[in-house]
Amino acid sequence: MSETLISETHTRERRDLYHEADVVVVGAGVFGCAAAFALANQGRSVLLLERWMHEPDRIVGELLQPGGLTALRKLGLGHCVEDIDAIPCYGYNVIYHGEPCAIPYPGLNEKGEVTHAWGGRGTGGTKQEGCGFHHGKFISQLRKACLGHKNITVVETEVVKTIRGEHTDQVLGVESRTTVNKETGEKKSDYFFGQLTIVADGYDSKFRKQVLETKPVVKSKFYALELVDTKLPLPFHGHVIIGNAFPILLYQIGTHETRALFDVPANIPQASPEAGGVRGYIKNCAIPVLPEAIRPAAEKALADGKIPRSMPNSWLPAVPQTPSGLVVLGDALNMRHPLTGGGMTVAFNDALLLSELLHPDVVPNLEDKAAIRDAMNKLYWRRKNFTSIINTLAQALYSLFAANDRQLRALQLGCFEYFRRGWTDGPAGLLGGIIQRPLVLAYHFFYVAFVAIWMNGCNVIGGPLGFWKLPLALLDAVLILWKACIVFLPVIWREGFQ
Structure with a gap:
């Protein structure tokens, strides 16, 4: 027991004083927190670096599918959806030109399988559920879990570049800028070293181009409104609205809040300046397609006169990596259109698979280049089934x-x-x-x-x-x-x- 305490004290001292760890994770978002926590649970010493530790305010990453919730629990982070006013989601309601159709998540039989996977709809089995929540509250819970882990040190710092060896192309860690005086904004250079550096800095990754040659394809954006105290046609379900407008998503993210996302493709005439821009499109084309009971809340949310916040709808297929001390994962590696709300589900399943392939029993030394390359090659192909x-x-x-x-x-x-x-x-x-x-x-x-x-x-x-x-x-x-x-x-x- 004393040897364990000494070892834990030593590794924490290495992280806190010397900025050295087994793994450096860049980005404390969905994937970064999950991967850091999973690796730390295996006894790895982890440095988790995040530019801003305040609660994020984003309009995506607010709906977690049942498969993602299952993976979250396997990671030991299931408690992160508790105490954040999360709303259960039992499936979807597709409204096609005013006609609704409920699509509930299927139940699982005693073997954990969907009985009617090839057709039909079952009525028995263990019903599955996802959940909706405010993205910022969920991320804060993930970060809190990492902050409380004995094998993780979380540092608020802006990573600016990687550090490579003098005679090799091996990535040894990262250089960052850390604020030392919040009043003056003064920053100092910091350096963090690890046997393996994992970059998970999101859809707008600044490090992606150092490793990957692919670029995201963006053909549209989601513009968001937050509807207050509105009742959805089918409670506790996500809604997809299809009509004389581009797709609209509705799902509850809190007791009083419902997220409305309006897909707006680039350069459509209905959103031109002459037509009133994006606000004109939402007002004249999208809101009339909504169920009548929801329109007043949408009109009220649009009445602030501001252009709604937006996020690009990106498609970025994953590509193989040849790691040299650095791997890129999460949205920095792979994205899909958020219409189906699958992003976090992919992230948590990827974190599970990564922790399995990098388990100390499989890869004792993270400096073993051949072992890391073999693990990342397996990750690339094995994740494809999902x-x-x-x-x-x-x-x-x-x-x-x-x-x-x-x-x-x-x-x-x-x-x-x-x-x-x-x-x-x-x-x-x-x-x-x-x-x-x-x-x-x-x-x-x-x-x-x-x-x-x-x-x-x-x-x-x-x-x-x-x-x-x-x-x-x-x-x-x-x-x-x-x-x-x-x-x-x-x-x-x-x-x-x-």
């Missing part, structure tokens, strides 16, 4: 819900009809991070495509001169299937096989 589903689903559903041509609108209608007929356990399980089989995703996506083809064919043939329009229906069928392939196959190939 992340390829979340990422592909996000990109594909956004293409359908933001349909801008005839074939996509046919697929959009087919998707809603698929849900309306009760074939929801599979899609909801995939969306919630519960089902981790990419083949199930492919099955449901193309089943939706054939439902869309059938419905379109019935509409074409069922009209005047129906039989004579059979060639047109067949041509439509080919075009709809081709569009489905264009939407799905490139993304699943990039996310699952490259």
Whole structure:
């Protein structure tokens, strides 16, 4: 016992006085905190560096899917959703041109499996749930857990660059600027060293380009309003609104607060300066699509005269890394459209997998270059069974819900009809991070495509001169299937096989 205390005291002294640790984590956000906590639980000494430790105020990272909540609990951080006024979420409610359709998360049988993964909707089993919350309150809880961990030292400092060896390209740690006088803003240079440096500095990462050649693809932004004391059509569910506007998300983040996110693609005429800009689009195009009971709260939230806060909707496929003392993870490595709320679910599952692959029994020495490279190669490929589903689903559903041509609108209608007929356990399980089989995703996506083809064919043939329009229906069928392939196959190939 005394030897353990001496060792803990020594490692803390190394962190606090000499800024040396086994692992340096840059960024105390969702992934950074989770990874730091997981590695520290294995006995690793961790330095967690964050530019600002005050409670963040962001409009994303507010909905945690059941699969993410399960991973959070496995990390030992399940308590972080307690005492922050988190609201349970039991599934989704898709409102298509005013017609609602509930899509509950599926229950799990005694084996922990979704019984109707390939079709239908079950009524039994252990019901799954996610939760919504204020992002800042959740992050503060994650940071509090790290601050209280005996193997973690948290430092408020701005990391500015990496430190490399004189004769090798090995990253030894990072250089930062730490404020020493808050009144004058005076800063001093600091240096932090670790056997392994993990960069998790988010979607706007300044270090990504040092390791990766990819850049995020941004085609739209989410603009946010916070609705106060409004009642959702289906309580304790996320809402997706599809109508004569681009997709809108609604979900409760507190007892009195509901988040409304409006997707606004770049350079659309409805949001031009002549049309009143983004505020004009939300007022004239988006709010009229909302359920009538919600419109007054949205109009009140928009009445402050300000442009709503926004976040880019980014797609950034992960790429292999060849670590040399530095790895990039979290949103700095991989992003998807936030339509399906899968970002934190990916982050927590990645943190679990990382801690498994870097466990001291597997990699005793984090300075072992070959072992780290092998671990990161396994991480890249093993995470695909899970992340390829979340990422592909996000990109594909956004293409359908933001349909801008005839074939996509046919697929959009087919998707809603698929849900309306009760074939929801599979899609909801995939969306919630519960089902981790990419083949199930492919099955449901193309089943939706054939439902869309059938419905379109019935509409074409069922009209005047129906039989004579059979060639047109067949041509439509080919075009709809081709569009489905264009939407799905490139993304699943990039996310699952490259």
